[in-house]
Structure formats: C-alpha cells, structure tokens
Amino acid sequence: MSSKQGGKAKPLKQPKSDKKEYDDVDKAFLQKKKEEEKALKDLKAKAQKGAVGGAGLKKSGKK
Template sequence: MSGRQGGKKKPLKQPKKAENEMDDEDRAFKAKQKEEAKKLAEMKAKAGKKGPLTQGGIKKSGKK
C-alpha cells in the first residue's frame, strides 16, 4: 500500500460563482419581499401586545 489510500477523499474545490446581474423584475421582487417583511413585522409587534395567538403546547414543569 502506498500513500494515503484509506479514508474519505476531499471533494474538488468548485470555482466561485460570478455575481448575477439583477434585472428590473428581480429588483421589483426583492423590493416587494422587503415590504411584506416590514408589514409582517408590524403585525407581529401589534399582536405581541395583546398576547400570544397560539399556545406553546404541553409545558413541562421544572420539578422531577
């Protein structure tokens, strides 16, 4: 037996991907996602003041 035959072989390194140019549709889609995320965060903040909407399920006590 010669050298390092046993064990897991390392995969070859992949070349780095070039930055993709974004067209107008991609920019509009990203902007729409950001707007929706902002609205969702605002709704969560408002709902957080009233209390949780769902229960956490079965709660375990710290006692054994």
Template sequence: MSTKQGGKAKPLKKPKSDKKDYDEVDMANIQKKKEEEKALKELKAKAQQKGSFGGSGLKKSGKK
C-alpha cells in the same frame, strides 16, 4: 506514510457563487418582497403586545 482513516470525512466546500445581475423587474419583485416581510414583522409585534383575543379562549363544558 499513514493516512487518516477513522471518523467522519470533511464535506467538500462549495465554490463561491458569482453575483447575479438583476434587471428592473427582478429588483422590483425583491423590493416588494422585502416590504411585505417588514409589514408582517410589524403586525406580529403589534399582535404580541396586545395579547390574546377574546380573553377566555375555548369554553369547556363541566361534563367528563
């Protein structure tokens, strides 16, 4: 009757959560959030295509 004693213990599995019932207000908020995330992704993609703003960035003085 040997038991496994060394090493790391396995984490316990979480029970599966039940599906939640959403009302109209919750569904509207979820939909709005998805649309905002989609718009943000599109803006990020456009910003990456154009490159940096202003070109040169910060100007450094010649002094040390």
C-alpha cells in the same frame, strides 16, 4: 475493515458564487418581497404586544 478516518466525511467547500445581475423585474419583485416581510414583522410585533397585557389563567383564592 477499519479505517483511520472516523465519523462523517465533510463535504467539499463550494466555490463562492459571483453577484447576480438583476433586471428591473427582479429588482421590483425583491423590493416587494422585502416590504411584505417588513409589514409581516410589524404585525407580529403588534400582536405580541397586545396579547401580553391581561390574558391568562386566573388563580382562585381557594386552597
């Protein structure tokens, strides 16, 4: 019928996982991935910088 507990039940907390051991292949992959993300971030920043300049709708002087 009716219970005291209303709403959604919270999930139980997961135990913290220990730090993973990475071998050389995994370390190289993670390093490469970080470099790619950094390059992508730089490209996005450059793209936004250039697009802000003069592009946009021009208003006419007519009423």
